[in-house]
Amino acid sequence: TxxxxxxxxxxxxxxxxxxxxxxxxxxxxxxxxxxxxxxxxxxxxxxxxxxxxxxxxxxxxxxxxxxxxxxxxxxxxxxxxxxxxxxxxxxxxxxxxxxxxxxxxxxxxxxxxxxxxxxRYVTPATQRDQAEIAARAAEPLRLLVAGQLNAGKSSLVNALSEEVRAAVDTLPATPSFQAYELRREGLPAALIIDSPGLQGGEAETTQLIEAAAESDLIVWVVDASRADREIDRASIEAIRRYFAEHPNRRRPPMMLVLSHIDRLRPFQEWSPPYDIDKAERPKAKSIRAAMEAVGADLGFSLDDIIPACLDDSVGIYNVDAVWSRIAALLPEAQRANLVRRLGGLSGRFDWSRLWRQALNAGRVISRVVVR
Structure with a gap:
């Protein structure tokens, strides 16, 4: 030429x-x-x-x-x-x-x-890899925060946000699921989803299961000063049962934040930090006992339970430990994220592919008829 x-x-x-x-x-x-x-x-x-x-x-x-x-x-x-x-x-x-x-x-x-x-030429293999990286960045990790009404879910979301960039000062009672962008150095971008407080209704349990199915990590918040945990137990069991019945979906890892530990006995004592492993001080003993009781009641190991104080008036305490546990669960959360995205992609009906298949089938039939 x-x-x-x-x-x-x-x-x-x-x-x-x-x-x-x-x-x-x-x-x-x-x-x-x-x-x-x-x-x-x-x-x-x-x-x-x-x-x-x-x-x-x-x-x-x-x-x-x-x-x-x-x-x-x-x-x-x-x-x-x-x-x-x-x-x-x-x-x-x-x-x-x-x-x-x-x-x-x-x-x-x-x-x-x-x-x-x-x-300027980019090979198809590189284009596929770049598209995969872009898709990975387009779908961040989803962290669902759940628990009973007034357990401290919104306070936890607010505390985690303030750890990064002080996005909001206070979060009101949450009437519906609300997502917030969450960034922290050394961790991938994520969405933290604040959920309405559970009150034992069947409809809210259904909505919670749907939200859990679209999440990669579940952070359950329990008030340490409350003994009525039947709503927590029933909701957590419903989530676990859903994933047991859907083996094609990977259950996201779960951790528990034990809030309001400042309200445990002795009530007048509050001088953190507390050594929960040794538990020599009276307050530390109460916190340790609450962790063991909640873990046995809701099926969490002590490693997955982080005691914290989320009350600004008293003083935010142990949020760094919450971050550390989130970081430890990241590999499992990322695997859940991958399985969730694959399920959503494979379950999506591709009309354009169907149209191409129909056209190709028509061409084959026309060749047979002509012969």
């Missing part, structure tokens, strides 16, 4: 340019106009040679001088011819070499694209 022929010329000229500049005497000074003039004067070479022969005959009047000049000029002419032949041969070799390489590229199809097009 014409573009390929032009690319061939460009390729050969580009390769010969440095050779001409570096190896041809005055190659970087000679202009195209001078070359054209020299080519036009090529007919004068015969006249110059005849005049030179006449001068050689006249010079014989002085035989000694003529012999000396003749020897010197023969030597100079021989050296000139050798140098000229060497340059011409090298130039021809380089020209043939570059034309050959370019011809191979031409017939190999590599001159069909320009250097700029080649630089």
């Amino acid at each position: 014409v573009p390929e022929a032009l690319a061939l010329i460009e390729r050969v000229a580009g390769e010969l340019r440095p050779f001409f500049r570096e190896n041809i005497p005055l190659g970087d000074q000679i202009t195209v106009g001078q070359l054209i003039k020299l080519y036009g004067w090529r007919g004068l070479i015969d006249y110059a040679e005849r005049a030179y022969d006449l001068w050689r005959i006249i010079r014989l009047l002085n035989p000694v001088s003529a012999a000396t000049h003749e020897i010197r000029e023969q030597f100079s002419r021989r050296m000139y011819e050798i140098g000229r032949e060497h340059i011409i041969r090298k130039l021809a070799e380089r020209f043939v070499e570059e034309v050959g390489r370019a011809a191979i590229d031409l017939y190999g199809g590599r001159l069909r694209v320009t250097a700029d097009e080649l630089e």
Whole structure:
């Protein structure tokens, strides 16, 4: 094609340019106009040679001088011819070499694209990987915060948000599921979803299960000062039962935040931090006992229970431990996120694919009918 022929010329000229500049005497000074003039004067070479022969005959009047000049000029002419032949041969070799390489590229199809097009080209494999990375960034982790009414869910959401960027000062009672962007250095982007407080209704349990099915990590908030945990128990069991009945879905990891620990006995004592492992102080013993009771009642291990105070008037306490537990559960949450996205993608009906299949089927049928 014409573009390929032009690319061939460009390729050969580009390769010969440095050779001409570096190896041809005055190659970087000679202009195209001078070359054209020299080519036009090529007919004068015969006249110059005849005049030179006449001068050689006249010079014989002085035989000694003529012999000396003749020897010197023969030597100079021989050296000139050798140098000229060497340059011409090298130039021809380089020209043939570059034309050959370019011809191979031409017939190999590599001159069909320009250097700029080649630089901008992205292979299908890279496009797939980039699309996967973009899809991963487009679907962040979803953290669901759930629990009974006034357990401290919104306070936890607010505390976690303040840890990152103080997005809000206070969060009102949540009438419906509300999502907030959550960012923290070293952790992937996420959405934290505040849920309405549970009061034991069947409809709210159904909504909670639907929200859990679209979540990657569940943070359950329990008031440490309340003993009535039947609503928590029933709701958590409903979520676990749902995922047991749907093995194609991966149950998101669950952790529990034990809030309002400042209200435990002794009521007047509040001087954190508390060493829950040793539990030597009275308050620490009460917190430890509450953790064990809630864990046994709701089916959580002590590692998955984080005691915290989320009351601004008393002082926010142990939110860093909540973050640490979230970070520890991230690998499992990311696996749940992957399974959830795969389920949503595979379950989506592709009408465009159906249309293409119908068209292809029509073409096959038409070929059979024609035959």
